[in-house]
Amino acid sequence: MTALAELHDDVFGRMRTRASTFWRLGFTICGLLTALLACTVALTIGSGIGRWGNNIPAAWAFAIINFVFWIGIGHAGTFISAILYLLEQGSWRNSISRLTETMTIFAVIQAALFPMLHLGRPWFAYWLFPYPDIMGVWPQVKSALPWDAAAVSTYFTVSVVFWYVGMIPDLASLRDHGGPIWKRKLFGLMAMGWRGDAESWRHWKVAYLMLASIATPLVISVHSVVSSDFAIGLTPGWHSTLQPPYFVGGAIFSGFAMVIVLAIPTRHAFRIEHVIKDRHLDNCAKLMLITGWVVAYGYLTEHFGAYYSGDPADRSLMFHFHPASITFWLMLFCNVAAPQLLWWRRARRTEWILFAVSLLVLLGMWLERFVIIVQGLLRDQLPSAWSSYTPTWVDLSILAGTFGFFGLLFLLFLRFMPFVPVSELKEEAVVEP
Amino acid sequence: MNFRRGVALEYEDKTALLVGIRALRFRGLTRIEAYSPYPDREIDEALGARRSRLALAAGIGGLCGAVGGYFLEWFLVAYLYPIHLGQRPPHMPLAFVIITIEMGFLFGALAVFAAFLVASRLVKLWNPIDEVPGFESATRAGFWVAASADDPRFDRAAIDDAARGSGALRVAGFGGEP
Secondary structure, three states: OOHHHHHHHHHHHHHOOOOOHHHHHHHHHHHHHHHHHHHHHHHHHHHOHHHOOOOOOOOOHHHHHHHHHHHHHHHHHHHHHHHHHHOOOHHHHHHHHHHHHHHHHHHHHHHHHHHHHHOOOHHHHHHHOOOOOOOOOOOOOOOHHHHHHHHHHHHHHHHHHHHHHHHHHHHHHHHHOOOOHHHHHHHHHHHOOOOOEHHHHHHHHHHHHHHHHHHHHHHHHHHHHHHHHHHOOOOOOOOOOOHHHHHHHHHHHHHHHHHHHHHHHHHHHOOOOOOOOHHHHHHHHHHHHHHHHHHHHHHHHHHHHHHHHOOHHHHHHHHOOOOOHHHHHHHHHHHHHHHHHHHOHHHHHOHHHHHHHHHHHHHHHHHHHHHHHHHHHHOOOOHHHOOOOOOOHHHHHHHHHHHHHHHHHHHHHHHHOOOOOHHHHHHHHHHOO | OOOOOEEEEEEOOHHHHHHHHHHHHHOOOOOEEEEOOOOOHHHHHHHOOOOOOHHHHHHHHHHHHHHHHHHHHHHHHHHHOOOOEOOEOOOOHHHHHHHHHHHHHHHHHHHHHHHHHHHOOOOOOOOHHHHOOOHHHHHOOOEEEEEEOOOOOOOHHHHHHHHHHHOOOEEEEEOOOO
């Protein structure tokens, strides 16, 4: 048997293993959380967003915190699959690119849920798009809401197309080799008659390259648009040109943390440590460290801006005691202090340390959005309007539910789809034997 | 490219495939196609293939999306239903930029995808070459080359000769080749 055949049988063989106890346990937990999500979403739609803790002035609160958090998670997926592809980092990008692209798509699904529900009447969400209606009222494109709708729906569509095009050759492999006949028929439909002819490969290469070239500026633009929602408002801490790079850096930072959190259990569960190697996790950790410093620089600039501008509202927000200050200090610990462990190679190569740091970063990045959104809204220019905010059990359940739904989709993908891009590994194996 | 009828030859690896392609081309055959488990530039060169021009689709699609997006924004909020919001002019290029860029990305990507499906002749789930025994190895680790029977220089005896000379593992006709 040739080396290529061995590689093919090895990786596909491992991806086809039966559901382990670990998988079943994860599936049950995620399934229950998804059921909780369905119930609380139904409750929200049925009785309105008065079920949430949102108030005036904290009108954005949990919905927008979670939206920004989830959309940010997706960014590392596109960063790895598109930007590193263009930079010819195939030797470490290939083995994790499918996992991370999938993570992107499932994260954007969670993100999209929140602004839809936050509309209050989600059944009118289609009003965000320009369709010819008898009312003659069109989306107001000078407002940030249609920008978000355009950016997020474009990001989702392009990510799905990119992911699918990349997967076609592997779907054809699954159609042709082993497995029950119904699965092979299904993969056959999804592979759309791919046969690996040289003409198709030539077009595939260029299509993939073009999609990567489109996804690269797109990923930068999406979180920049999200940050514009904030930057065009006059709320203290929001109205700043710092926002786009600060948001994009933070998004990629949290995304890499999620990549590591997903890749470590996956490689053990499927025994593919020789495919997703220590070196790959090490590189993700280094990029997490770099983007972590971008975020730290953002915090520094934000505070310097508040001090130097002399704006009383900004200064009051940044430098005075706030009832929720604990979240700020916890955020600094998670996002600035904890990642410094990654300067040490030993920490980057010790899985439990890397895993723990990544979990802290995820927590820290969620807290960052809490700090920006809730604290900014609660301490605006008019002290008479200052207020407080407490999330309700529905808010907390929806947040937990999206983690469950994300996990559920991810586990199903691991179980039934080719989560390692084998055709790209074959090409890499030939170039670098 | 997939042929309706012809002969398919299997090779053990890429090097042998390249020898096989050259042997067929040496015999004057022009309608030949190779099948491999991964994309390879040397195979394209041996086939004398032209570069893919899908990048053009991305450019045209992206441009149309961006221009269309900007026009729609102007048409809706500056022409059909102008609203004065905080003294911002109805036609406000700065505010229109974001959706314009996003529509450029969206339609560029969709155009590439559509052009890829058309150019690669996908969505045809069955092709006569699928009937060749063992052809499914092309998506695992096998290397194949097929010669079309519609080629004016097609000659089965010459192909068998080329197959022997280049060390093909197997030779099989498909689609009722002559």
